[in-house]
Amino acid sequence: MSVAGPPGPVMDRDEVDRALARLDAEHEAIETSLLALQDHAGRRLLEGAGLTGTTQERWTATERQITLLWAYFDAYAGALRTARDIRARRRWPNRDDLAELTELLRGESVTVAGGAAPAPSSITGPAKLTERFTLSDLVARMNDLYAHSLDMVVAADAVWSALPARIDLLAAELQRTRQLAHSVGVRPGEHPAGDDLERITAELTLLREQVVTDPLAFWQPATGSSAPGGGRPHTERYDREARALEDVRREIDAVLTVRQDAELRLGRLRDVLSRADRTLAEARSARGEVLAKIAASEVPAVSGPPTVLQEQLAMASDYRRHAQWHRLSPLLESLEEKAEDELLRARESLTAVTQPLAVRAELRGRLDAYKAKVARLGHAEDPLLVERYDAARRMLWSAPCDLRVAEQAVLRYQQAAAEVLAPRVPQQGGPTDRRGEA
Known part of the structure; x- marks a missing residue:
């Protein structure tokens, strides 16, 4: 590797040793992360799934990112091995060793050939034949690619972990409801609930297929979140069918109650x-x-x-x-x-x-009540009262009874009774009226 000279001041031995220690720690952390990504359940599922739509497009790009990550990591590890070999030549490195180490550790000393990565913001953009990096730039590039790759894998895995199982549980409940509906005669074409069950069945089948093949179509990223896979599965279609099934179940329960x-x-x-x-x-x-x-x-x-x-x-x-x-x-x-x-x-x-009969009964009761009151007060034999009572009674107990005439007869008897029962004040020096005495 031909170099024009170290970038900036030549590092001393202590600076070189500290830089190598830091790079060794970064190397271990990067390798651990890459191995974890390689072994991630979501990545394994993505590799074996028949993907469609948004997920297929993003997984194609992410696979290139992961391949590129390993290429970057190999170049990074190679540069780090070279630096360790140079440092291991002597306990006390000379100036040429330190200059070479400075170039390796701080300069654009790492070349990735055969199609290097475009910027993460345009991962599917045109590739360059070679790219040169400093070790720190290469680490930053790997971090970006790793974050984008992990975000896609985690999002797909989160949808697969949440929705298919819920859909399967709802489908099992749907099957039980269909059997119950059949037992009470709720069938498609014969009852609206039967038609609803057919529609829900078709929708759940389609929904599960789409969730399995295109999970990212059901992912809602969290606004402003920087965490890998930040967001949640959106379940609007599932929730709508769950509510529809609950409505059908209530209808069938009503039929069962019947x-x-x-x-x-x-x-x-x-x-x-x-x-x-x-x-x-x-x-x-x-x-x-x-x-x-x-x-x-x-x-x-x-x-x-x-x-x-x-x-x-x-x-x-x-x-x-x-x-x-x-x-x-x-x-x-x-x-x-x-x-x-x-x-x-x-x-x-x-x-x-029966209203006229009720009116007649009321008049009869009123007539007899007044007669009883008159008798109780000692006027049962009063000729006027006897005459008017008999007239009213004949009308009320004869058939057919004219209620209007009978009511007038009862009123005349009431008026006569009221006059008989009213107290009379005798005139001074005159004879005492017999009704007043009563």
Whole structure:
């Protein structure tokens, strides 16, 4: 190797020995790091995987970086061996030895031939035939290449360590859900949940394939992080399918609940509809009674029970017999709401129909209550009260009863009773009124 002279002042023996000690330590550290990278599980997986997309492009570049790293390391180790050999010639090196060592340790003494590395920022750029480095520049270059290589390997390994296992667990849960769905009749083309399961299955299969072949497409680098592999796998697609599967599972659980409670719920439906029918029958009977006993009163008509609910109830029973739980579930929910509405309608109809009878009963009760009060106060035989009581009673207990006329008769009796029961103050010096005495 022809040199023009050492760069700067010639190093003395102590400076040379300190520099060699430092370079020996760097050599050991670099070798340990390179061997660890060579043995990294992520690198071994990358070498054996059928890669695609971003990962394939970056791994092709990273393989060149790693090959270049070893070439740099060999050149570095060769220069260091040469320096050690020169230093080992004499215990006290002469000036020529020190000048040669200074050139080796501080000058551009290392030549890498046969295609040296471009700058790390353009690792795939055009290569030079040879490059010359100082040992310190070569170490800096190796550090850069190592950081870029390790970052790629660690990122791919992090995705492979996280996502495929989670996808496999979700796929296992998906398989159990599919079996459960099949057992309750939830199938593609027959139920939306069955279609969802097919879509989730296809998406998880595609997602796993893409994660295995292109893990870096699922890597989110950390902003501003300088640590190798700084970042995390992004799991948006996985999370979306996990939520979709959970929604399907809830639907199937609802269907399972229907299967377990179907007979009980059908029994309750029959009971509610039966009570509604009985109430409507009672309303129809009461309407006939009202029309016969109450005159001059508008009585609303009473409709019959809706046949559509009975038809739907029969359909629900048929679904249960044939284990069509996915169809039974929404039908039961609809029927339960409609049956309660029907029972309420029947009760309201009965109340409306019997309203005139309730008014007559209230008038009868009021008339008898006033009569009892009058009798208790000793006026039961009052001719006016007897006359008006009998008139009101005839109207209320005769058929058909005119409620408007009967109410007026009760009011006249109340007014007469009030007059009889009101205290009278006698005029001074005049005769005492007999009602006032009472």
